[in-house]
Amino acid sequence: MTWPRALAISARMITVHHLNNSRSQRVLWLLEELGVPYELRRYERDVKTMLAPPELRAVHPLGKSPVITDGEETIAESGAIIEYLVDNYGAGRLIPLTGTPQRLRYTYWLHYAEGSAMPPLLLKLVFARLPSAAPAIVRPLVRMIAGKVQSGYIDPQLRQHVDYWERTLGESVWFAGDTFTAADVQMSFPIEAASSRVGFGADRPRLRGFLERIQGRAAYQRAIERGGAYTVATAQPLE
Numbered sequence: 001m002t003w004p005r006a007l008a009i010s011a012r013m014i015t016v017h018h019l020n021n022s023r024s025q026r027v028l029w030l031l032e033e034l035g036v037p038y039e040l041r042r043y044e045r046d047v048k049t050m051l052a053p054p055e056l057r058a059v060h061p062l063g064k065s066p067v068i069t070d071g072e073e074t075i076a077e078s079g080a081i082i083e084y085l086v087d088n089y090g091a092g093r094l095i096p097l098t099g100t101p102q103r104l105r106y107t108y109w110l111h112y113a114e115g116s117a118m119p120p121l122l123l124k125l126v127f128a129r130l131p132s133a134a135p136a137i138v139r140p141l142v143r144m145i146a147g148k149v150q151s152g153y154i155d156p157q158l159r160q161h162v163d164y165w166e167r168t169l170g171e172s173v174w175f176a177g178d179t180f181t182a183a184d185v186q187m188s189f190p191i192e193a194a195s196s197r198v199g200f201g202a203d204r205p206r207l208r209g210f211l212e213r214i215q216g217r218a219a220y221q222r223a224i225e226r227g228g229a230y231t232v233a234t235a236q237p238l239e
Contacts, residue, residue: 014038014085017059017067019052020045021231023078023189024066028227030082030185032219036089038068040226078189079110082182094182106176109183117190120157124197127154155198162194162204169206188214192232 014031016038018024022045031038043053043065057063060076067076068084075084086095096102127150131143165187168175176183191207194200200207214220224230 012071015041015069017041017043017056017065018227019043019065020228022065025223025227025230026185026188027066027081028223029220030085030182032222033094034085034089078186079114082186086182096176096181102177106181106183109175110186113186113190117161120154120161121190121193121197123154124158158198165191166204166206169210196232
């Protein structure tokens with residue numbers, strides 16, 4: 001990075017457009033890990049639909065969170081935001097060296113988190129809520145169909161992913177290796193969501209340990225204090 005660009009970046013303030021109980025919580029966490037000052041602009045979900053408010057569309061056309069603004073730049077999508085922050089503010093922190101196996105693993109998990117891990121978790125959420133959204137006259141039928149989809153397709157997919165995470169954490173302490181990186185920040189959301197929606201029993205000791213390690217970090221706790229209630233991180237009772 002050239003000195004003029006570095007000075008220009010250091011002179012501006014990042015704004016995080018933060019939707020309550022959402023993926024943007026991990027952006028706050030990353031900024032706290034990096035020690036980068038930021039402003040927080042809060043948005044609240046609709047209590048009935050759980051959707052983001054229309055005001056977010058003034059920031060980004062899709063009206064979703066997370067979104068950050070940094071000077072004239074507006075960046076959306078968790079992975080893109082994490083890459084931007086690490087590249088521009090990390091000074092080599094929270095990312096493995098280029099050309100190492102750890103860097104390849106880092107890149108993989110950074111993209112896997114949203115590309116592969118989140119779709120079945122989203123389906124789990126949608127089909128769990130579907131019966132209550134259906135008209136009363138067809139609700140029993142919708143409940144039966146939703147249950148069959150979950151047990152026959154969604155739950156087996158989730159178990160496959162959770163098994164994969166557990167095995168991976170048996171190979172190294174963190175997802176990219178034995179050093180904590182931004183890939184662990186990115187993976188935190190699907191793992192916390194899975195813990196909340198399906199629970200981790202005694203057969204998932206490494207995933208339970210991962211959650212304990214990340215939630216015990218001072219930066220994580222500072223991000224919760226600034227971001228507010230975060231029920232995604234509240235797990236089901238463990239077996």
